[in-house]
Amino acid sequence: METMNTINRRKSVRSYTGEKISESILQIILKAANEAPVGMGKYENVHLTVIENQELLQAINEGAAKMFGQPDMQPLYGAPTYILVSEKPSRDSIGNIEYSNAAIIVHNMALAAVDLGVGTCYIWGATTALGANPALIKQLNLPDGFFPCCGIIVGVTTEQYTVRDFPDNRIETVYLQ
Ligand SMILES: Cc1cc2nc3c(=O)[nH]c(=O)nc-3n(C[C@H](O)[C@H](O)[C@H](O)COP(=O)(O)O)c2cc1C
Numbered sequence: 001m002e003t004m005n006t007i008n009r010r011k012s013v014r015s016y017t018g019e020k021i022s023e024s025i026l027q028i029i030l031k032a033a034n035e036a037p038v039g040m041g042k043y044e045n046v047h048l049t050v051i052e053n054q055e056l057l058q059a060i061n062e063g064a065a066k067m068f069g070q071p072d073m074q075p076l077y078g079a080p081t082y083i084l085v086s087e088k089p090s091r092d093s094i095g096n097i098e099y100s101n102a103a104i105i106v107h108n109m110a111l112a113a114v115d116l117g118v119g120t121c122y123i124w125g126a127t128t129a130l131g132a133n134p135a136l137i138k139q140l141n142l143p144d145g146f147f148p149c150c151g152i153i154v155g156v157t158t159e160q161y162t163v164r165d166f167p168d169n170r171i172e173t174v175y176l177q
Contacts (some may be wrong), residue, residue: 013119079153119157
């Protein structure tokens with residue numbers, strides 16, 4: 001797909017067959033992450049974790065469902081792969097630059113996933129819950145000083161990415177001329 005076509009067709013996919021995407025597609029998605037811009041070019045302060053361990057995925061699901069007060073919820077939607085972006089803050093806590101870096105990295109991966117026809121969805125809620133759970137953070141084996149910022153799920157889906165119709169003024173825009 002051309003870029004604008006990919007942007008138009010992208011949508012949040014929340015139903016997965018449970019089958020993993022192929023290794024070659026995963027590597028292209030990770031390449032898109034590596035090609036993302038990062039503030040001041042500080043790539044040493046960002047970190048990716050590809051989580052496919054079923055026990056850990058289930059623990060992340062359960063922790064998030066508990067935080068949301070909905071025990072039956074599956075915040076990772078049964079997707080077999082959760083790619084987490086973690087950051088090492090340059091000041092004393094995670095701030096705008098870290099969340100912006102993470103969002104851009106995640107969006108690069110999401111657009112790559114759409115282009116390749118595999119399901120994807122941004123995951124902030126479960127990532128926030130994960131970030132508030134020291135026992136789960138420990139299981140991520142993150143380098144010292146890194147903290148989970150955001151992530152996406154990817155997986156095989158039966159959903160299709162079709163042309164979407166959007167109003168031009170969905171986001172109020174003011175011109176100062
Ligand atoms: C910053 C951000 C956080 C999001 N977090 C979640 C999430 O935790 N779980 C989820 O199911 N969708 C999440 N989404 C998806 C949005 O709900 C979705 O993008 C929005 O409703 C528009 O729908 P669309 O992606 O299908 O176009 C998130 C999207 C963004 C941009």
